[in-house]
Amino acid sequence: MKLGRVAGTVVSTINAPAFDGRTLLLCDLLDPAGKRAGGYLIAVDSVGAGAGETVLILDEGTSARQVLGAPGAPIRTVIVGIVDAVTGDAVTTEKPGTPRAITGTATTKEPHPKEPHPKEPRRRRHGGTRSDADHG
């Protein structure tokens, strides 16, 4: 997996059917210190990442299709996490002794939150017979 930062969005209406309803985000690739490593990827979002956030990018097809639950889809690159912090020696290679973390918005988001149904289930009348209310 790779570290990236969401740099923008890509909008497309004519696309392969597997991309219908999916969000495409353009992500710069980062090194562990949070600097641009060069290059970018267009990734399908699966966690609700927003612009400017540091993200975890999966760039392997079989796993990507598994994450999205889309077998057979021509998708290889998926955002699978929002990074809160990166720590360790790899982060401090430039300035030894000064630990430093990638600045990112620390958010905990549930993937694909399901909204409650806006309408209450309708009470059905008994077909062809009088309802209970009429008895009272």
Next chain:
Amino acid sequence: MQLARVIGTVVATVKTPGLQGVKLLVIQPLDRHQRPVGGQLVAADAVHMAGPGELVYFVAAREAAQAMPDPFVPVDHAIVGIVDAVSLLPGDEPVRDEP
């Protein structure tokens, strides 16, 4: 997946059987500011609507063949969408020393 500009078409009469009926386009990969980067490629058109001059995004490797009607074809780059717009964060302007 990456951005690319369609810059031409490829016509090949003699092809391996799996490539019969597959439209082939020459694409130039682009960076996020839509400037050419890297070498040109021949990609299969999986949306059947891309043409020269259009901004598209393509997928590479095994997933390219997954985009085709028959997923067992010898295709390693496929155009999977036509781009309407790329919106970058404010202040993200192209600079000369960008990697």
